[in-house]
Amino acid sequence: MSHEHAFPPAVVLGLWLNAARSGSVSPTDAANALESLTHQIDLTTDAVDSSTNITTWLGLVELVKSANQPVAIALPIDGDPAGIPSSVLALLLRESGVVAIDSDLLLLQQSDESWRLQTAHHKVIHYDLSQTRRNLTDHLALATKQLSASDLIGDESEILEALESFRSLHLPPSLTKRSVDTLELASRVMIIASGAIKSTTALHSPSIDRQRVQVLQSLITESRAVLQSVVTF
Secondary structure (H helix, E strand, O other): OOOOOEEEEEHHHHHHHHHHHOOOOOOOEEEEEEHHHHHOOOOEEEOOOOOOOOOEEEHHHHHOOOOOOOOOEEOOOOOOOOOOHHHHHHOOHHHOOOEEEEOOOEEEEOOOOOEEEEOOOOOOOOOOOOOOOHHHHHHHHHHHHHHHOOOOOEEHHHHHHHHOOOOOOOOOOOOOHHHHHHEEEEEEHHHHHHHHHHEEEEOHHHHHHHHHHHHHHHHHHHHHHHHOOOHHO
């Protein structure tokens, strides 16, 4: 059975938390969704301050509702920690992403797959959806033009299989179709670009092949930025 592709868990958790913060869904519905998404009833935490010593999903939702800013999302990768300190990077499953609850509190999935509230000062930023969507659209147009003229060869079967397996499940019902479409576009572009880096090549031209990789990497970067733009959904 092939691996099923989906949004990074932190993206979906962030969407539910910000939906509750904006009043688009009830705190109870958000807490139930978080429990279902994580398959975890309680939270572990290293916090000692009573104001952040949260052990339930409902408690976390209420904390987010009272915060000065919406939660932000970080999707750290090699070469770009996305504002997450190195001490925390060593603790988490990077492919799951991280939810920045406030400037000193992170929600992350550990290597044993449990979700934990970690106190740590970080530099995760809030992305503007309008800007990231526009950037991705611009890069897509440029990449299509450049790659179509590069005379590439490769096997697309794994990419098509990955796209077929992609599922966008458990999103807040308050999301607009445009928001869902934008998230799905970013995820599918990441699947295609990541697969194309591995499965295509430009024969007889090392310089064109290097350009191919650069173009595809830029698409991945812009797609990550869209997925990190959960504030304005």
